[in-house]
Amino acid sequence: GEDVEQSLFLSVREGDSSVINCTYTDSSSTYLYWYKQEPGAGLQLLTYIFSNMDMKQDQRLTVLLNKKDKHLSLRIADTQTGDSAIYFCAESIGSSNTGKLIFGQGTTLQVKP
């Protein structure tokens, strides 16, 4: 079945770049997403990438997609303490218009001042 894997924890210093990695299994996924969850809150959509793209940049965020290896990464440039949160990658499953998502376990990003 479909599965999404992420490393559980990443610690960086303020100002450094953070790279959060994700692997997925469903090669038919049309969109892949990154969500951010701050403590006690719901999930907030950060960015997404369409499966026919290799890279997408959005301000401090860069998403890289390697379809051959089914590997997705999120790079946060100039990481700030406000970036401390749990980051989830998710792949769309089923037909593209159902919105059903499979989530990874989440990566906790700790940013040290």
Add this chain to the structure above:
Amino acid sequence: DAGITQSPRHKVTETGTPVTLRCHQTENHRYMYWYRQDPGHGLRLIHYSYGVKDTDKGEVSDGYSVSRSKTEDFLLTLESATSSQTSVYFCAISRGDVGRNEAFFGQGTRLTVV
């Protein structure tokens, strides 16, 4: 938050009692979902709805039922709560358009079954 309200936000209940969680949206989105979040598991889909009275199971549907009598409301019922259903429950919505169709999440309901 994209016009999604979950109620209650926190609940403590006893094993064996029925519990209903409510999700209300003001976006008129077609699809609604219930996920649960547990440490080490990320979010797992319980049930989803693709229209009024149209629902389907997700990957962890045992012990849960849902109903959607209006576009704006999606109810999740635990018929007889068990300690394994202690979790944080998230409602999400999406438009259901062809193509990019991201989900928007509510703030969550923390349920404790004692």
